[in-house]
Amino acid sequence: MDEYNIMLSVNEMPDAWYNIAPDMPAPLEPPLHPVTHQPATADDLAAIFAPSLVAQEMSQERWHSIPGEVMDIFRLWRPTPLRRAYRLEKLIDTPARIYYKNESVSPSGSHKINTSVAQAYYNKMDGVSELSTETGAGQWGTALSIACSMLDMKCTVYMVRVSFEQKPYRRVLMETYGGNVKASPTDETDAGRMMREQFPGTTGSLGMAISEAVEVAVKSGGSVKYSLGSVLNHVCMHQTIIGLEARKQLEKVGDYPDVVIGCCGGGSNYSGIAFPFMQDKMKGGRDIDFIAVEPTACPTLTRGLYAYDYGDTAKMTPLLKQYTLGHNFVPPGIHAGGLRYHGVAQTVANLTHAGVMRAVALHQNPVFEALIQFAQAEGILAAPESGHAIRVAIDEAKHCRETGEAKTILFNLSGHGHFDMTAYQAYLNKELKDFDLDQSFIDQAEASVPKL
Numbered sequence: 001m002d003e004y005n006i007m008l009s010v011n012e013m014p015d016a017w018y019n020i021a022p023d024m025p026a027p028l029e030p031p032l033h034p035v036t037h038q039p040a041t042a043d044d045l046a047a048i049f050a051p052s053l054v055a056q057e058m059s060q061e062r063w064h065s066i067p068g069e070v071m072d073i074f075r076l077w078r079p080t081p082l083r084r085a086y087r088l089e090k091l092i093d094t095p096a097r098i099y100y101k102n103e104s105v106s107p108s109g110s111h112k113i114n115t116s117v118a119q120a121y122y123n124k125m126d127g128v129s130e131l132s133t134e135t136g137a138g139q140w141g142t143a144l145s146i147a148c149s150m151l152d153m154k155c156t157v158y159m160v161r162v163s164f165e166q167k168p169y170r171r172v173l174m175e176t177y178g179g180n181v182k183a184s185p186t187d188e189t190d191a192g193r194m195m196r197e198q199f200p201g202t203t204g205s206l207g208m209a210i211s212e213a214v215e216v217a218v219k220s221g222g223s224v225k226y227s228l229g230s231v232l233n234h235v236c237m238h239q240t241i242i243g244l245e246a247r248k249q250l251e252k253v254g255d256y257p258d259v260v261i262g263c264c265g266g267g268s269n270y271s272g273i274a275f276p277f278m279q280d281k282m283k284g285g286r287d288i289d290f291i292a293v294e295p296t297a298c299p300t301l302t303r304g305l306y307a308y309d310y311g312d313t314a315k316m317t318p319l320l321k322q323y324t325l326g327h328n329f330v331p332p333g334i335h336a337g338g339l340r341y342h343g344v345a346q347t348v349a350n351l352t353h354a355g356v357m358r359a360v361a362l363h364q365n366p367v368f369e370a371l372i373q374f375a376q377a378e379g380i381l382a383a384p385e386s387g388h389a390i391r392v393a394i395d396e397a398k399h400c401r402e403t404g405e406a407k408t409i410l411f412n413l414s415g416h417g418h419f420d421m422t423a424y425q426a427y428l429n430k431e432l433k434d435f436d437l438d439q440s441f442i443d444q445a446e447a448s449v450p451k452l
């Protein structure tokens, strides 16, 4: 048996991000202005985002070098380990080789900080002093709060009300890093007030929190910009450092994946692990099974419509061509808070539509069964979101046991679950409910997407 951990030295850390836009099987359709429905210009996007990030968003350049100051901050925890899951393999008695990229070792406990540091850096370079954002379970708000504290910027976080109330320690964590956390919808923004009137007693949603954070940026006159933790091209690009490192690490042990798995909320950690390998399938003809995993309670890729839709409830963001459950969708309260978003990255949507990758949806009980198995075999308490990838990795490895195939399975361990103990407790107490989304939700989505 070789080492558990396949490491890279800091000097081996990739120094450029991979932008998949020029390599898409079908060109990406342009973002549309939320009011005119015409293709959004760079100026339109710059009302919300820093100009440097708008340039990345629209870029057709394949490689973008990582600035030195960002590399310096990354060196606090990167390169992250690639772990061979020998103990899990033994437990399930599989001939498959299972590897996972461990993004839970970051200061924020998840992959989200890979883009928050980059976004804070470019905003600062563009003269912005404050960032506003939304957060569901708190992972993204934590990552942005840390990045802002490291780069000496202010950070305001609109936290979905249900999580604000249920996850007080996440809030304290963000406040520890200097984040100003508000329970969304608030009564401080037009969007928040409108939502409270329209949906009395609402527990909030990511779509609502995004509306509030965008409004604050738009009305600031340029000092505040909005920062999004997933979905956008530049965010997914920042995450490719995960897969680029994993590629080098697998090369060190002479291996290459047959199956690449990531959980999928807005699509950023999935893009991070998968995109750096996709060229080998699209242009090199390599047979790789790319699998994005989502919850049955929020089945964006598996049951959503392929259509242009807004990213938020109040229709303030540009329209993106994506899979969507409708911008008014409020998902059932499952514990994988980071996977409860109505839409998905347009790149991931495009690649799914083109058949380069596929998506599967899981109930939360089998996900937690896999999380417990993983914790007991590998010693790591993973996030409920990451549990979706673990479940599929285990199922693929079990399938190999049946067929006798020695496949190489790679998945992304997007974060740890140290703040998710109520979810683990609910599972252990047999209190977790599985949700299948009623068809009426999909019909509502159909009615709500803009008719262009």
Ligand SMILES: Cc1ncc(COP(=O)(O)O)c(C=O)c1O
Binding pocket: 110, 111, 136, 137, 139, 140, 229, 230, 231, 263, 264, 265, 266, 267, 268, 269, 270, 337, 338, 339, 383, 385, 386, 414, 415, 416
């Ligand atoms: C640990 C973890 N994994 C995955 C996700 C899903 O986001 P994305 O699809 O952008 O990676 C989240 C979102 O908050 C998360 O916290």
